Amino acid sequence: MKIDRLELRLLKLPLVHFFETSFGRIDEKHFIIVRVDGDGASGYGECVAELDPYYSSETNDTVWHIITDFVAPRVLGVEFAHPRDVFPALKAIRGHNMAKAAVEMAAWDLFARQRGEPLARVLGGTRDRIASGVSIGIQPSVEMLLQNVERELGAGYRRIKMKIKPGWDLLPVEAVRARFGAIPLMVDANAAYTAADADHLARLDAFDLMMIEQPLDYDDVADHAALQRRLKTPICLDESIKTVGIAREAIAAGACRIINIKPGRVGGFAESIRLHDLCAEHGIPVWHGGMLESGIGRSANIHLSTLPNFSLPGDVAASRRYFDPDLIEPPVEVAADGTIPVPTAPGLGVTIRQDRVDDATLKKATLEAEAQAR
Ligand code: OSB
Ligand code: MG
Numbered sequence: 001m002k003i004d005r006l007e008l009r010l011l012k013l014p015l016v017h018f019f020e021t022s023f024g025r026i027d028e029k030h031f032i033i034v035r036v037d038g039d040g041a042s043g044y045g046e047c048v049a050e051l052d053p054y055y056s057s058e059t060n061d062t063v064w065h066i067i068t069d070f071v072a073p074r075v076l077g078v079e080f081a082h083p084r085d086v087f088p089a090l091k092a093i094r095g096h097n098m099a100k101a102a103v104e105m106a107a108w109d110l111f112a113r114q115r116g117e118p119l120a121r122v123l124g125g126t127r128d129r130i131a132s133g134v135s136i137g138i139q140p141s142v143e144m145l146l147q148n149v150e151r152e153l154g155a156g157y158r159r160i161k162m163k164i165k166p167g168w169d170l171l172p173v174e175a176v177r178a179r180f181g182a183i184p185l186m187v188d189a190n191a192a193y194t195a196a197d198a199d200h201l202a203r204l205d206a207f208d209l210m211m212i213e214q215p216l217d218y219d220d221v222a223d224h225a226a227l228q229r230r231l232k233t234p235i236c237l238d239e240s241i242k243t244v245g246i247a248r249e250a251i252a253a254g255a256c257r258i259i260n261i262k263p264g265r266v267g268g269f270a271e272s273i274r275l276h277d278l279c280a281e282h283g284i285p286v287w288h289g290g291m292l293e294s295g296i297g298r299s300a301n302i303h304l305s306t307l308p309n310f311s312l313p314g315d316v317a318a319s320r321r322y323f324d325p326d327l328i329e330p331p332v333e334v335a336a337d338g339t340i341p342v343p344t345a346p347g348l349g350v351t352i353r354q355d356r357v358d359d360a361t362l363k364k365a366t367l368e369a370e371a372q373a374r
Pocket of ligand 1: 055134135188190238289290291292293315316317
């Protein structure tokens with residue numbers, strides 16, 4: 001497989017509803033789409049970096065810079081036997097996993113399309129439907145939270161995750177339990193607490209949550225290990241798991257019992273598969289995280305979620321919760337039983353609406369193999 005051309009686009013798409021986490025509220029999504037061309041085919045990758053360095057240190061601007069100046073020269077015109085060789089070829093570049101992942105995942109899509117196989121099969125997936133859950137942002141009121149939970153349960157979703165932060169935690173969780181009983185429920189703090197909040201967080205144990213996601217700081221493994229010793233509720237790490245190596249340390253330290261996999265956070269599909277396998281070896285269940293992706297990234301997430309150790313419902317939900325219309329046709333939909341079918345056509349297996357991509361494009365650049373010769 002050889003990539004002759006790489007197209008970068010920065011897109012802006014309005015969200016159907018604002019999304020609020022412990023680090024703020026967004027009304028529209030700004031994100032980068034990568035297209036790689038080779039041998040008459042194209043592959044797509046959606047970057048999960050955002051406008052601001054709040055979820056991670058990367059932003060759309062750093063991604064644009066790193067792909068243009070450092071990733072593209074290492075992949076354009078290079079013969080790769082397999083897309084799993086792309087991430088190692090970027091080893092000289094420290095960090096910037098979201099930038100690397102966008103290109104690496106586009107390369108996997110290209111490879112799968114060239115072979116005429118769905119991405120799930122090329123990744124080693126074993127199921128044809130995935131279990132879907134939802135992530136509900138911080139709401140203006142408990143009543144609105146309850147309405148949201150009711151709607152999502154009605155749509156069939158297999159688990160509810162609610163965002164929490166100091167001042168929006170025990171009370172809304174208690175209200176959801178009181179109204180809906182023993183539903184599969186979890187919380188995500190997006191690193192909003194500190195080790196000094198351990199006693200407060202331990203009060204969540206009363207609510208039989210499936211897990212508490214990333215309660216403490218984004219690069220803190222040791223404090224999560226101490227907190228996990230204190231809590232009955234399993235800790236799931238998200239932000240902290242920036243590499244497979246950190247995951248190994250976190251598991252060894254007992255910092256989590258569950259891990260959320262987002263390919264953008266760890267550098268792409270190949271690293272996600274390594275992380276998935278590491279977790280399986282240690283009896284750590286995983287689930288697929290979400291970053292409010294458009295249909296392009298969402299489809300990629302569906303394919304990766306078909307690997308066997310994705311044994312918990314993830315944050316991969318229907319398009320209509322995020323974008324209407326989405327960039328793909330048909331949009332991602334959830335069946336009444338809370339599952340999403342895996343596309344069976346080659347690669348991502350979905351049709352990208354170029355007209356909608358064009359309408360959403362704020363800027364565009366094309367990088368070619370010869371121009372990149374060094
Ligand atoms: O922490 O999982 C997170 C969205 C943006 C950044 C971080 C997170 C999220 C979500 C939304 O929880 C998941 C989704 O519905 O895509
Ligand atoms: Mg999270």
